[in-house]
Amino acid sequence: MSNSRDIADSAATINFIDTVTSNVQTQIDNVDSLPGQSGNTGKFLTTNGSAASWATLVTDPTLGTLTQTFASGQTSTISLTANVLAPVVTVTKEVSQSGSTNNTWDVNSTSQNYTRLDSAAATTLDWAGDSVNNASFVDSFSVASQEATPRGMAFSADGTKMFVVGDSGDDVNEYALTTGFDVSTASFTDSFSVNAQDPLPKDVAFNTDGTKMFIVGKNSDTVYAYTLTTGFDVSTASYSSVSFSVAAQDTTPEGLAFNTDGTRMFIVGYAGQDINEYALTTGFDISTASFTDSFSVASQETEPTGVAFNSNGTKMFVVGNNVDTVFQYTLTTGFDVSTASYDSISFSVASKDNVVMDIEFNPTGNKMFILGLQNKSIYEYTIPLALQLGTGSFAAGDVGKTVEANSGVFVLTATTGTYVESTAPSSYAQVASGSWEMYAVVYNTTDGDLELSSVIDPASGFDASTAVYLQNFSVSQEPDPQGLTFNTDGTKMYIVGMSSVVNSYVLSTAFDLSTASFMRSFYVNQQETQPRGIAFNPDGTKMLIVGTAQSGVHEYTLSTGFNISTASFVDTKSVSSQDGNPLDLAFNANGTKMFIVGDNNNSVYEYALSTGFDVSTASYSSVSFSVSAQDTSPSGLSFSTDGTKMFVVGNAGQDVNEYALSTGFDISTASFTDAFSVASQETSPRGVAFNTDGFKMYVTGSTGVDVNQYTLGLKVSPSGYQPVHTTASTDTQYWTDINSMTANQAAGSGNIYYAISTDDRTTWGIVDNTSGERDIVRNNGGTWQYNSNATYASETWAAGTTNTELATLAQAMEGATTTSPAWNVSVSEFVDSYDLSANETQPRAVEWNNDGSKYFIVGGTGLDVGQYGVSTNFDVSTSTYEGAFSISAQGGNPRGMCFNSDGTKMFIVELTAGVNEYALPTPFTVGGPPTYTRSFSLSSQDSTPDGIAFNADGTKMFITGQQNDKVYEYALSTGFNVSTASFTDGFSVASQDPIPHALSFSTDGTTMFVVGRTSPASVYQYTLSTGFDVSTASYASISFNVSSQEIYPFGMAFNSDGTKLFIVGNDGDDINEYNVTVTSFTNQMDKTQLDAVTDPNHIVLGNDLDLAIVLNLTSGATVPSSNGVSINYDANVLNKGAILGTDYDYDAPAQNKVQITAKAANNLKIRVL
Secondary structure, X not given: OHHHHHHHHHHHHHHHHHHHHHHHHHHHHHOOOOOOOOOOOOOEEEEOOOOEEEEOOOOOOOOEEEEEEEOOOOEEEEEOOOOOOOOOEEXXXXXXXXXXXXXXXXXXXXXXXXXXXXXXXXXXXXXXXXXXHHOEEEEEEEOOOOOOOEEEEEEOOOOOEEEEEEOOOOEEEEEEEOOOOOHHHEEEEEEEEOOOOXXXXXXXXXXXXXXXXXXXXXXXXXXXXXXXXXXXXXXXXXXXXXXXXXXXXXXXXXXEEEOOOOOEEEEEEOOOOEEEEEEEOOOOOHHHEEEEEEEEOOOOOOOEEEEEEOOOOOEEEEEEOOOOXXXXXXXXXXXXXXXXXXXXXXXXXXXXOOOEEEEEEOOOOOEEEEEEOOOOEEEEEEOOEEEEOOOOOOOHHHOOOEEEEOOEEEEEOOOOOOEEEEEOOOOOOOOOOOOEEEEOOEEEOOOOEEEOOOEEOHHHOOOHHXXXXXXXXXXXXXXXXXXXXXXXXXXXXXXXXXXXXXXXXXXXXOOOHHHEEEEEEEEOOOOOOOEEEEEEOOOOOEEEEEEOOOOEEEEEEEOOXXXXXXXXXXXXXXXXXXXXXXXXXXXXXXOOEEEEEEOOOOEEEEEEEOOOOOHHHEEEEEEEEEOOOOOOOEEEEEEOOOOOEEEEEEOOOOEEEEEEEOOOOOHHHEEEEEEEEOOOOOOOEEEEEEOOOOOEEEEEEOOOOEEEEEEOOEEOOOOOOOOOEOOOOOHHHOOXXXXXXXXOOOOOOOOOEEEEOOOOOOOOEEEEOOOOOOOOOOOOOOOOEEEOOOOOOOOOEEEHHHOHHHHOOOOOOOOOOEOOOOOOHHHEEEEEEEEOOOOOOOEEEEEEOOOOOEEEEEEOOOOEEEEEEEOOOOOHHHEEEEEEEEOHHHOOOEEEEEEOOOOOEEEEEEOOOEEEEEEOOOOOOOOOOXXXXXXXXOOOOOOOEEEEEEOOOOOEEEEEEOOOOEEEEEEEOOOOOHHHEEEEEEEEOOOOOOOEEEEEEXXXXXXXXXXXXXXXOEEEEEEEOOOOOHHHEEEEEEEEEOOOOOOOEEEEEEOOOOOEEEEEEOOOOEEEEEEEOEOOOEOOOOHHHHHOOOOOOOOOOOOOOOEEOEEEEOOOOOOOOOOOOEEEOOOOEEEEXXXXXXXXXXXXXXXXXXXXXXXXXXEEEEEEO
């Protein structure tokens, strides 16, 4: 029974297996063959259940993204751009933070993020005079002793000079004020008659520096211009023979005023009862004036006599003798009377004088002055200072904000900037609350890193406390050096010593002792066996020596400026009555004051010279200043350029003592301020000197027998701007105005630079503060911070003030240079010079060959043409003298020179003979030698010809002449053959310089250059609408002052593309090289350079950082912001990695879907790969 069941079960199993096998075979038989493999590399095999196929793996890294704020348990689905087998999901979450940043930008306008300001209202925050109706009387000053009918008045810029004009004496009376703008301290000093121009002068005005004076007269209804050789000193005035009639506008002109730069002139029209405005195309040049508009004041004053403006021309004040009242007007455009409107504000002065003639203000507007005819007096009024918020409009959101300034509290009440004062300020100094500074970065191309570059602080010149020792120079010619001085441009140094000799040295780089070399000596033992101090007048034609043997000052005249070999003794002035042991001397700028320091009484003595630098006219001023409190053995003496600082070398203290003078070059106003020890370099210091701007100081010593050089004012400084800002209890009430950044440094004294990259920091560009976009980044938390973790992987933050790496993001980047534009001398910069004196002491002309490998000098001493080779084209520092060719046979006074295009002809202007032509057998070589061929007389046009130039083909020749101050044009029927020349035209350059020397043209002849030596020695640029046609020439109002290198320039040349300029002259006896280029700042940094910075605190920036600027908080608890466009640099949040299972879960319900479920409330950012 059992066996039968087993057999039956086995049979059933066999039948089942057969059935399954049959079914599988059937299914296999139904499947197609596998697809071919050819051409399907990298693909994978898939099937739809019935047919197989090859498919491509999707590797797009941006299949899907989502940024969403999730509630806890909330689910969202992301649809992908394609099917994927296994999605890679990356999730970050935003974590709130305060006052810190990460490394991604996104635009956000909330109040709690970093702010980038593209623009701001054109407002200011400073103190200025309030409305005139708040004026109060202070004092008065009578001018009756000088003028019975005073009509007009004016002040010097600093208020230490006052001027009154009247038609009784027909003159301008000058008064000195010991305290600026305080009429109670006034005293009469001098007068100047204007009767020859107009017997009825009505008002007087000056240009900014007082070198031009203007009178308006009623007799001829005309404005007259005068020149003053010393600013605001009428004793030096002379009529300029320039006048301008205003009769077409008014036949009874009374008042006269100018705007700040002299491009606007205003005349009070008594007859027309109006203010007439004139435009001047050249500032303070009335010959360029033209009438533009007028504004009637008849509704307020029918007999107007005087007018004045505030400093920016937005307020105008008019007085007259009908109602004896000051009327105040507002001008919506500064100094544009067409925009004027009456403020309905006035102030009566009738209680003091009922015949009011003129009105003036001090620069800050808190003092007003009225000239009255009835009592012949000037009345001084004070006007309280008020916080002026400017002419721009504030945003509506600014109203109600609190402005804190100098401990005062003010609340804005309107978008126009009006406010109410809740707390009075403690002072009226310029406002700069919350001290903070802005830096950018410099890339050091030598060291290959970014760093803080040292910046000369403009306020630090002549500040001995900032001195840093730099180098020294051994004086091997003198065993006991005493005083020292330099020529004007610092290329020559002079040291006097106890060997009774003056030694001169030449410096190839101005004021750089490392480039000094001995030049020559001059003995003064016939006059002084113990010389101690030395000085020169500005042009070097006078040398002054002080000594203890004769107790006097010895004067020498030099026939060639600063060339001591041409010195001859003139006179001696004894100072023994003041001090028998004088050790040094100094002068003011024009030589009318002399100062002696002596150690008998340890004092500085002041002398007056009626003729500048002429010691025979010197007299003791009975003014002295004791320095014994600082040193009992003073030895050296020097002053700052403006005379407001005095320096005395202390031999006992081994230091330089600095004194402040409240009035320049008035030692009675001196007070000690600081001392700088030189003991580490010199234990017996003797003399002291400075360069022109006071950033270099030099001290001689008899112990080291050398000169020690110091650098002054070198600091790591901010860019020069510090914004003012409001402060309040909440962050939303901060503001700043970028258009009027003001602070303890004057606005505009520096540049803010920004490094900007738009291509992942591969290249960088520069935006500076003049290009319109001014970006400010700040931290609302109150301190600038940086992430000290280089990978930004954690929240490790440090205060910016502790980070030396802020040096890496701290100064303006040093960019690549570009040449833009050529042939424009306004952008010229001095490069180098080469001393020619070994071969020629009176260089008159310079010319180059075409490729710049040679240049040629015409010599007035040697009467020859010297040839010089340069190893680097157009680089005078590589010069080598090669020989000379004598031209003495053709005359004794050669001037200009040039060559024809191929160098086979040379042309020399001879002062007496005209143009001499020479043939050169070897082009551009004077060793051939050249052969004189012919000449051409210029006497019919000018008896003193000088410079010469040709056009490219030689069919036009141009000559400068000093007899008529012109450029003469000649046509040549045969190119470069002067015998075929004929005069065609002339062009006057007298308005720019009455002593023209060399001339040159741009390649196409549309730009002409003329160099002249009338102070200041300059190159002047002219535009020719038709190339090489002087009849189409006009002055381009472009010039370049070369007097720092050469005060007597004669010769001039350019290189072939106009990017280099060369000047020679009789003062320096050298050739000076200038670059005619502009520096551009572009694409200097790349990512590799940035990342290669080796600073141990270096921040490795994220690749998406596009803006790199730094604010360095130096004091205060807050940093300013603005209401401008804001960019959020993750200031509110920090992106951190989200944790799977804790912050979120995800699922893939399909090959093109990803489902995210938040485990907690989070702002998640999801990316699916």
